[in-house]
Amino acid sequence: MTELSAVAHRAVEAATGAGASDAEAYVSRESGREVRVHGGEVESLTAAVQTGVGIRAWSGHRVGYAYGTDLSDPGVAAIAASAAEAAEVADEDQFVAPPQPAEIEALAGLSDPSIAEWEAARVADLALSVERTALASDPRLVGVEQAVYADAAEQVAIASSTSVAGEYETSSCYAYLQALAEGEGARETGLGFGLARGPRGLDPEAIGREGAERALEMIGAGKPASRSCPVVLDPTVAASFVGLIGGGLSAKAVQRGRSPLAGRLEEEVASGAFALHDDGRDPDGPASAPFDGEGVPRRRTALIEGGRLRSYLFDSYTANREGGTSTGSASRQSYRSLPAVSTSNLVVAPGSHSFEELLAQAGEGVFVNDVAGLHSGVNPVTGVFSVGASGRLIRDGQLAEPVREFTIAGELVAMLGAVSAAGAESRWVPFGGSVSTPPLLIAEMAISGS
Numbered sequence: 001m002t003e004l005s006a007v008a009h010r011a012v013e014a015a016t017g018a019g020a021s022d023a024e025a026y027v028s029r030e031s032g033r034e035v036r037v038h039g040g041e042v043e044s045l046t047a048a049v050q051t052g053v054g055i056r057a058w059s060g061h062r063v064g065y066a067y068g069t070d071l072s073d074p075g076v077a078a079i080a081a082s083a084a085e086a087a088e089v090a091d092e093d094q095f096v097a098p099p100q101p102a103e104i105e106a107l108a109g110l111s112d113p114s115i116a117e118w119e120a121a122r123v124a125d126l127a128l129s130v131e132r133t134a135l136a137s138d139p140r141l142v143g144v145e146q147a148v149y150a151d152a153a154e155q156v157a158i159a160s161s162t163s164v165a166g167e168y169e170t171s172s173c174y175a176y177l178q179a180l181a182e183g184e185g186a187r188e189t190g191l192g193f194g195l196a197r198g199p200r201g202l203d204p205e206a207i208g209r210e211g212a213e214r215a216l217e218m219i220g221a222g223k224p225a226s227r228s229c230p231v232v233l234d235p236t237v238a239a240s241f242v243g244l245i246g247g248g249l250s251a252k253a254v255q256r257g258r259s260p261l262a263g264r265l266e267e268e269v270a271s272g273a274f275a276l277h278d279d280g281r282d283p284d285g286p287a288s289a290p291f292d293g294e295g296v297p298r299r300r301t302a303l304i305e306g307g308r309l310r311s312y313l314f315d316s317y318t319a320n321r322e323g324g325t326s327t328g329s330a331s332r333q334s335y336r337s338l339p340a341v342s343t344s345n346l347v348v349a350p351g352s353h354s355f356e357e358l359l360a361q362a363g364e365g366v367f368v369n370d371v372a373g374l375h376s377g378v379n380p381v382t383g384v385f386s387v388g389a390s391g392r393l394i395r396d397g398q399l400a401e402p403v404r405e406f407t408i409a410g411e412l413v414a415m416l417g418a419v420s421a422a423g424a425e426s427r428w429v430p431f432g433g434s435v436s437t438p439p440l441l442i443a444e445m446a447i448s449g450s
Contacts, residue, residue, distance in 0.1 A: 004029060005167050007071050008159035012057050012219045013307035014080035016161055020057035021086060021336070022098040024160035026293065027053045029073075032152040033120065037127045038144065045120055047425040052335040056382035057083035058098055062090040067336050098349070099294045101163045107290040107298075109283055110170040112198025115153050123149050126204050133208025134179045140219065141212050145189065148305060151199065156289070171197050172286050174430060175207055181215035188221065188402075190214025191236070191370070193429050196285060214369065217392070221402035223450040224393060230365035230420075231445040232358050232394065233406065235427040238348070238440045240374050243432015245276065245412060246343040247380065249303055249311075250329075251318035255403035260383030260413050261309060269309045270416035274440070276304040278313055280328055285345030285385040293332035293339035301327045304416070314334045348437035351422030358423055358441045360397035366447055367392045367399060368408060383412035386448075406449035418443045 015023030054067040064086025131147040151173035176193035192211025248259040279299025315330035331342035377387035390404035423438035
């Protein structure tokens with residue numbers, strides 16, 4: 001048993017010893033680095049390590065929570081006593097209960113040793129290579145707003161008085177840049193990014209080239225004509241919309257009536273071309289883990305299949321309200337936070353079409369590769385949205401001139417019903433959570449431009 005698991009078990013014993021009828025302890029140690037470079041030099045480099053324990057204590061149908069960073073015996077005992085005291089004065093709630101144990105299956109490959117092996121100077125070189133590649137690609141590349149590398153390594157252990165017990169290690173890193181291209185009297189930006197378990201999994205040249213290409217292709221952008229037409233969503237844009245859909249599938253949002261998908265189980269909510277799963281065990285998923293924030297095993301949950309809404313996402317509390325079981329969808333930001341319903345890895349099923357085939361099917365339309373203000377431009381209750389966008393016109397089934405300063409508008413569920421094809425190649429995108437999606441062809445969407 002590791003040091004963190006030992007702390008978790010001690011915390012549970014301390015909480016029940018302080019009068020709690022049941023208790024749970026979540027212990028984590030997270031280390032992370034961030035490097036920002038600009039103009040060929042390191043602008044900032046930060047590193048931090050945080051370790052702590054969060055303790056939930058139950059007193060019948062009341063629950064209290066406390067957390068802290070002192071993992072000595074007296075420190076843990078004090079945190080546990082605070083949690084037990086908080087439970088005594090909490091409001092009673094018939095659905096409050098500790099999660100019950102289930103067999104946790106180990107999940108290999110979540111941690112990459114290169115995070116520990118690569119020193120700060122080496123990851124700084126990676127970020128500098130991202131910037132350098134972009135700037136060297138074309139004379140019209142006049143700068144980089146920012147180039148960033150960041151990583152995190154985490155150890156997690158959980159234990160409870162109901163015999164829940166587990167531990168795992170995970171790591172992740174990313175690099176991105178915003179490239180600046182100048183031409184025809186204007187400056188355009190382009191995003192390039194990459195995700196991996198560790199720095200050796202990143203391709204800095206590919207990230208730099210992507211940002212440069214995206215900025216260059218927007219030179220000379222104008223406004224498209226207002227109309228309804230087919231729209232192809234780039235994976236980065238599709239992922240942002242999918243993240244909103246995932247939020248609407250949270251049982252907490254559904255039970256509060258704050259989701260456009262509330263009360264629609266087994267109803268047709270999408271076309272047959274769109275299928276969505278939440279998969280907390282996908283080997284490539286950045287959010288994968290053997291168990292969730294309550295120690296419930298992660299799993300693959302069908303959300304939308306065959307055009308129908310198959311399930312919502314539940315943690316233990318929302319499952320108790322429904323008289324059902326958790327889908328392993330409790331998430332924590334850190335030891336400081338209580339678990340709450342959240343997606344893990346949202347996975348949109350790829351189709352059989354190449355990107356070129358999607359454009360050909362669109363015929364005359366718009367390819368959207370960036371949106372702005374998505375969260376402020378969407379009503380989470382009705383699903384109605386109107387957001388700023390940029391991209392390229394599609395003419396005769398091929399990409400044509402760049403366009404920006406237009407809006408796309410619609411309603412989330414209606415948009416799912418209008419998905420007419422999905423691309424064959426998916427990409428992991430960190431926007432809207434952890435999402436894997438191919439490009440999507442929407443048969444019709446309202447465009448408001450000139």
